[in-house]
Amino acid sequence: MNQNWHGTLIRHLLLLVTACLLVGLITGDYGWSMAVGLGIYLAWTLKQLLRMHNWLREHKPDEPPPDGYGLWGDVFDSIYHQQRRDQRVHARLQAVIDRIQESTAALRDAVIMLDSDGNLEWWNRAAETLLGLKTPQDSGQPVTNLVRHPRFKDYFEQNNYAEPLEIPSPINDRVRVQLLITRYGNNEHLMLVRDVTRIHQLEQMRKDFVANVSHELRTPLTVICGYLETLIDNAEGMNPRWVRALQQMQQQSERMQALLNDLLLLAKLEATDYPSDNQPVVVSTLLQIIKNDALALSAQRKQRITLSIVNEAKLKGSESELRSAFSNLVFNAVKYTQAEGTIHIRWWDDEQGAHMSVQDSGPGIETKHLPRLTERFYRVDSSRASNTGGTGLGLAIVKHVLLRHRGTLEIVSVVGKGCTFTCHFAPAQVINS
Template sequence: MRHTRTPMNLPLIGAALVGLGAGALLSYPGWGLALSMLAWSIYHARQFNKVMSWLSREADDMPPEGTGLWGDLLDQLARRRKRAVAREDKLKAVISRFQQSTASLFDAIVIIDRDNNLEWWNKAAETLLGFQDSDRGKSIFNLARDPRFIRYYQKEQYQEPLQLVSPINSHTFLQHQISRFGDGDRVLVSRDVTRLVKLEQTRQDFVANASHELRTPLTVIHGYVETFLEQDLPRPLHRGLSQMQHQTTRMERLVADLLLLSRLEATEHITDLHPVGIQRLIEQIHRDAEELSGDRAHHFQVEIEPGYQLLGQELELHSALSNLVFNAVRYTPGPGEISIRWWVDDKGGHFSVKDSGIGIDPIHIPRLTERFYRVDESRSSASGGTGLGLAIVKHVLMRHGAHLTIKSKTGEGSTFTCHFPPDMVRPVIEAVSN
């Protein structure tokens, strides 16, 4: 029912005049005014109580009858309440649909608030991560206690996912991916990748076993070919044996790289770290690179910031850094410029190799670290490369908590830079004699 709005001061003035008039007739105008104001207050108090009682009841209850201003107020409140109920029902339907859809997912979805506390998760999170209703509101660090997950979470570098064993099942492997949204909130998506891990392990075992089995026959063939080449043979036969020697040597390098890559892939992290003299290591690689350059006479520029050691495995670091330097020698026509640099800043240690070689089209850069990926098949084969060098570099750096950046343009050379975290770099403490 619509009510006609009446200015609030008119009923009040009218009640006051009635009270004064009635009191004047009885010769007590003051008492008449006081009694009329008291009646006015009691009436509005009762109307107020009706409104409050109605507001405290269920939203679908009909509003009480009211007159005047209270009728207008009740109409406005009833309309607003009806719209609020409609919006609430709509939101409930959306939330219910969202919960039903996420409950059907096999991936665990967890919403974490800005204070790192668990806010909501779907059914799969209970199966994969072991969350329970009593965990709501607890810190994510109390439930996901793996140090690698904590480092991944706190570094806030979520470009790459993190793969770990499930906290409730050692035979299940989970891939974690975190994204930020809202005002500091995060959503964690955990996916069961056990099948993919097992397939990858099968592939690694096959490659490792096949490579291992190939070593012996290749060694035998290579030895016999060398023995035959030492003999006085006809030129066509000598030429054929020379090609066989070249190809067996290349296959031996390929097998060696496959075995190294399989070993690197076996574990993602190094458990035994040793201080490595980075200056001595780079100087050794520089000497080997000059020998590889040979008659092409590349010009090397070496800049090493002294006084630092790098924590890690020396053989792995030598393999990764030498691969970058030797690639620069192979793909830079002589006499070209090759710059080798090591420096340390607040972001960690950095090793870069810059050349003036043929360069790489930027379209190929995202795939350069894939196994056997070649920008130019004929060019790579002629250089004697196996196609595994940069894959080895990537895995060595991952095991050392580092990463590789590549900058290159066709005809303008390339720059490969290894970035090591600050906790892997230590200053050399020299002994002071008294």
């Protein structure tokens, strides 16, 4: 096309020069003829440029360019054809966008698009039902201003969206929603929200059932344990076979009591999101007490237990819950570490928050078991776990305590070299002395 325009321009100039020369031949003044001819051509060209400028400035999207002649006619025709091509492409893209919006509008799950700063860009109808978003006044608003649950604010700001978040709906506390955020494009966010009320109700029924059964079993089990203790205390002259049976019954009843206590503790931890007694906890003193208890537990096994306190940072939370979590980790290390083995407890803080680790020289755990260690009743080796008298709920309790204290559990293990369990707490939970 550029070559055609170039040839047309040359032909027009040759015709103009020829016409000017003929006029000059007739009038006898070639200079004025050329000047007047070129001036007229320049004025015509400027007029066409002015028409194009006015059209570009004032035209509507579907308005075609003005009519023209000669070279400018070709220019306007080229613009017109390009305009039509752009309109067809735009129509196809708009059709695709309309279909996507129609399909997402029909979804029961909410779809929300956020920019890199977390401001609302677009959402479907389900977002209005589940989160109460309003069109168009909420457009451009930060999502944390509209979904004000504290757990959502922490979840959004931590930039770690590997796991979904479940919270009550902002417009109806009886509706539970699950949120999952995915990054895309230029650090933008795509948030999916679904109604999980039914699943939450079923989970709550399971929790209530476990808590109620555990509570109901506690009284009869206490009676059984009391009578067994009385019988064993008065076992003089009794057949040794009966004494042995009574002792085994007492051992198993105590184990059942420990199991019920752990189930009731888990039910209590799951009842609320955060500890009710959110007070500063002196972790160094707490770990020293747990270390002394661990030394008493491992006295016959001659294990070496050390404690390293790098600083005196405190934690906001429940001392009883933190004691339960930390002691579970330390006592597990005592149970599964061989005689004369080493166990090292460490407490420190840095820019990422505060950390407590328990490192042992035990047999270690295979990598395939690590993701499931915090599940209820999951056992790496059921026979070995039974021998230690564990309930299979210790690490589940640790997980729930850490969740309530904005913490995470990291497990590193090498078979034959031992394990390291590390509790990481967010900087917001740390109180520096």
